[in-house]
Amino acid sequence: MMRIVCVGNLVHDEVFRVGALPSSGIKTGVLDYESRFGGPAATAAVAIARLGGRAAYWGRVGQDDAGREALRLMQASGVDCSGVAQLPAGRTLRAIVLVDARGERSIVSDRRSLAPDPAVLPDDPLDGTAAVLVDSRWPAAAEVVLDRARKRRVPTIFDADGGLAADGERLLAKADHIVFSSEGLRDYAGEGPPEQLLRRCARAAPGRIFAVTRGAEGSLWLVDGDIVPVPAFSVAIADSTGCGDVFHGAYALGLCEGMSPVVAAHFAAAAAALKGARGRGWDGMPDRAAVVRLLTDGERSRTEVAQLES
Incomplete structure (x- = not known):
């Protein structure tokens, strides 16, 4: 089995569960607290490994307790972390995550504590690599x-979620599959209906697959000039943190297994839905059997609905 190389950030998440996400100037009490790990590329790598793929993570952490624990957990999940730089200067990246009773979250990230120099990347020519997935949080390394x-x-797959517009333009021009978050699409293409924004992106970079994930509204895919909607699975969300990262990892795995982009997107939607229903950070990652069950049940439900409507 060929590997998928995931390049980008690993983050120590400090998760505070609250009754409701606070507005400006409001004090909010904490219902629960959890220390866990995330980061777009790192979480995608864990998702790939849990789904039966072979994942390698290339990133950087501090030489601190958080960095050592994160690498231990990734390796326990089956991720190859030999390409991770453990830097003596600075600490592992950190984020404060607020999660409300509906599973919605707000995140404040501190990305200043580790140098962005891509020289710490492994000198690896990508032999035996089926695909590369990069996030927008370490753009120098991604490029x-x-x-x-x-x-x-x-x-190549580009997880386009935030960052500087100039960085996004350079990375987009070099990637084959660009999957935006809703925020990332607006940052890059401006305001307007997502279908229109995807087409605007395609005119600037023809020959690529463009998509946008929209949470409970599912995702939209621009494939061969057509907009194809991929619905989200209806589940009760415990915590939406990391769902997009799982989506990207599962999508990359699906492509490497020979799925078309739209079929891979359905597979990724199921994996992301299960992650959201379970919460619990990396501990809540679904395995392959759970994703297959949800896909099977979802197809059966859609067929039954279609029969009732006919």
């Missing part, structure tokens, strides 16, 4: 690895 992948004709 280096996307260039390597282009030379080796390795397919």
Whole structure:
């Protein structure tokens, strides 16, 4: 089995559960607290491994307790962490996460504590690599690895969620599959209906697959000039943190297994839904059997509804 290389951030998440997300100037009491780990590329790597794929994570952590524990947990999940730089200067990246009773979350991230120099990346030519997935949170490293992948004709997926517009433009121009969050799409393409924004992106970078994830509204895919909706699965969400990262990892795995982009998106939607229903950070990652069950049940339900309407 060929590996999927995931490049980007690993984050120590400090999660505070609250009754409601506070507005400006409001004090809110904490109902529960949990220390766990996330980060777009790191979480995608864990998702791939839990779903039966072979994942490698390339990132950086501090030489601190949080960094050591995060790598231990990733390796226990089956992720190859030999490409992670453990830096003596600075601490592992940290985020404060507020989660309300509906599972919605707000995140405040501190990305200043580790140098962004891509020189700490492994000198690896991507032999035996089926795909590369990069996030927008370490753009200098993402650009280096996307260039390597282009030379080796390795397919690439870009998790486009925030960051500076100039960085996003460079990374988008080098990636094959660009999957935006709703916020990331607005940051890059401006305001307007998502279908219109996806087409605007495609005109600027033809020949690529563009998509936007929209939480409970599902995702939209621009494939061969057509907008294809992929519905989300209806589940009770315990915590939406990391759902998008799981989606990207599962999507990359689906592509590597020969699925079309839209079929891979259905697979990814099921994995993300289960992650949201379970919460619990990396401990809540679904395995392959659970995703297959949800896909099977979901298809049966859609068929039954169609029969009732006919």
